[in-house]
Amino acid sequence: MFVSHKHQIIYVAVPKTGSTSLHYALMSHLDVVCRMKNAAPVLHHLSAEDIERIMGPSSFGSYFSFGVVRNPFDRMVSLYHDFRDQRGKIRAASFDDFVLGEFHRHWRDNVHFLPQAYFLCRKDVPMVSQVYRFEIGLDSILADICQRTGCSFSGIGRARASVRDHWKTYLHNPEVVDLLVQDFAVDFDLFGYDRTIAAG
Secondary structure (H helix, E strand, O other): OEEEOOOOEEEEOOOOOOHHHHHHHHHHHOOOOOOOOOOOHHHHOOOHHHHHHHHOHHHHHHOEEEEEEOOHHHHHHHHHHHHHHHOOOOOOOOHHHHHHHHHHHHHOOOHHHOOHHHHHEEOOEEOOOEEEEHHHOHHHHHHHHHHHHOOOOOOOOOOOOOOOOOHHHHOOOHHHHHHHHHHOHHHHHHHOOOOOOOOO
């Protein structure tokens, strides 16, 4: 979550959509100092509904608000590597083992793994002014924000990036694909991502 009252802008941070990189870049570009007494994930990743409740509907609606979404398959692979390789909290040796076992038992209700619609929508209708796709590139997203706020754009860095193969290489098991499509059906439908794994 990022709110600048000076620039009247709200960023709703969806986990694993470049949120940490965007958060730091927004602070730098908009010259904002952000100090949180409690930097718990549930505060960093407040939903649009939560932020509206805190600010009030009138203030929330008068600001430019945005969020970023990512192909649900790609996002899940990124989450798996983040929590296995960087945080050491996932024990499953493979992506298939994780999705077919550990995910439903321990992770599905964790804030990081919730559907992207949870953060950006109310009753499956986006609450934010703009939904950007991760696939257009974080630089493009930040450049647009800078243009809207009148700030000069100087590029974005990367934080918490995983080292891994392309997400399609992880989705060879039809059962895994089916489970992910079921669990994140709302994201596929609302944000226009293909439920099938195209070749290439």
